[in-house]
Amino acid sequence: MSTPLSMEWLLITEGKERRVDADDNLFEISFPGYKIFPMNEPLEIRRHIKSDQIGAGIIEEVILKNNTTICKYRLVSLYSVN
Secondary structure (H helix, E strand, O other): OOOOEEEOOEEEOOOOOEEEEHHHOEEEEEEEOEEEOOOOOEEEEEOOOOOOEEEEEEEEEEEEEOOEEEEEEEEEEEOOOO
């Protein structure tokens, strides 16, 4: 059975992001299934699909493995705090 692949233009975190490097604002998040993101372009970051934008991030690495997408992104601006 084939695995669906989707192209994403928003980072929807649902609070599941994990800080990888505090000094460099690098975060990691995993998504079920395979998702492709534009690389080296600022993307909107939102907590939920219908929430307001909380910041912008630049995707630096995408790993597709075991029907999961692991995405590493750098937070470049933050509009709201927790």
